Ligand code: FES
């Protein structure tokens with residue numbers, strides 16, 4: 002076991018971890034931040050995406066020890082203290098970007114990272130960025146629409162695309 006210390010959602014978090022402990026398990030099991038989900042064991046689903054030093058990372062692909070000293074943000078820190086959703090969360094709610102919600106924390110964390118890098122992504126850029134996030138429910142259409150809306154862009158063109166299908 003070794004001790005790790007990191008900043009998680011603005012607070013210092015310390016714990017003893019095994020060398021093989023994944024960041025996602027440290028967050029969920031040690032810190033009880035269970036909003037970060039585990040949807041696969043093959044690093045494919047993206048339900049576990051968090052931000053590490055500002056970058057979107059699949060937390061099942063990183064050892065907790067590798068995050069020692071890092072600043073980690075999870076879905077729990079995305080809404081304001083009074084419960085007000087951030088712009089991406091609100092857009093997912095407004096545009097029905099979720100059904101069962103299992104993938105949603107990872108989707109929101111990926112989308113938030115995308116919009117930091119690229120504040121006005123095209124639909125194609127959103128779809129490309131989300132290639133590492135799998136949703137079993139929505140068919141992605143409303144997720145893409147939500148992210149377009151969160152970036153302040155018109156979503157009518159996307160609606161038209163569906164109407165034409
Ligand atoms: S749990 Fe990390 S990619 Fe699926």
Ligand code: FES
Pocket residue numbers: 098099100101102103104105135136137138139
């Ligand atoms: S909303 Fe159910 S997996 Fe995406």
